[in-house]
Amino acid sequence: MANNNELEQYLKLIKELDSDNNCPIRSAMEMIGGKWKLRILAQLLRKEVVRFNELKRDLSGITNTMLSNSLRELENDCLITRKQYNEMPVRVEYNITDRGKNLLPTIYELNIWWDDFITSS
Numbered sequence: 001m002a003n004n005n006e007l008e009q010y011l012k013l014i015k016e017l018d019s020d021n022n023c024p025i026r027s028a029m030e031m032i033g034g035k036w037k038l039r040i041l042a043q044l045l046r047k048e049v050v051r052f053n054e055l056k057r058d059l060s061g062i063t064n065t066m067l068s069n070s071l072r073e074l075e076n077d078c079l080i081t082r083k084q085y086n087e088m089p090v091r092v093e094y095n096i097t098d099r100g101k102n103l104l105p106t107i108y109e110l111n112i113w114w115d116d117f118i119t120s121s
Helices: 004-016 024-032 037-047 052-058 064-076 104-120
Strands: 049-051 080-085 091-096
Touching (some): 024 037, 037 052, 037 064, 037 091, 064 080
Antiparallel strands (some): 049 091
């Protein structure tokens, strides 16, 4: 739980946000939101280097197109890297970047918040 000083800082930040164009929270949620992106990041945090088919196997129900699109978006946002080896068959590996790893404390705090929300309901 945040102390009063932290809450005041959060409230000041929220009041200063331009809700139409410049909301960092909305931008962050667009970056990691959706059904699959956090699950992809979780797999990369567990294994460090993962190939496409491994991800497909580990993420039950995801289509090839959705996995490809999600990986491309995560790469464009610098949360993961993609390395292609020019061999036959072509081998592609994905790993999480330091920026992606920096999300872990935030995800952890969201998990704590959710657990508290559920138990207090």
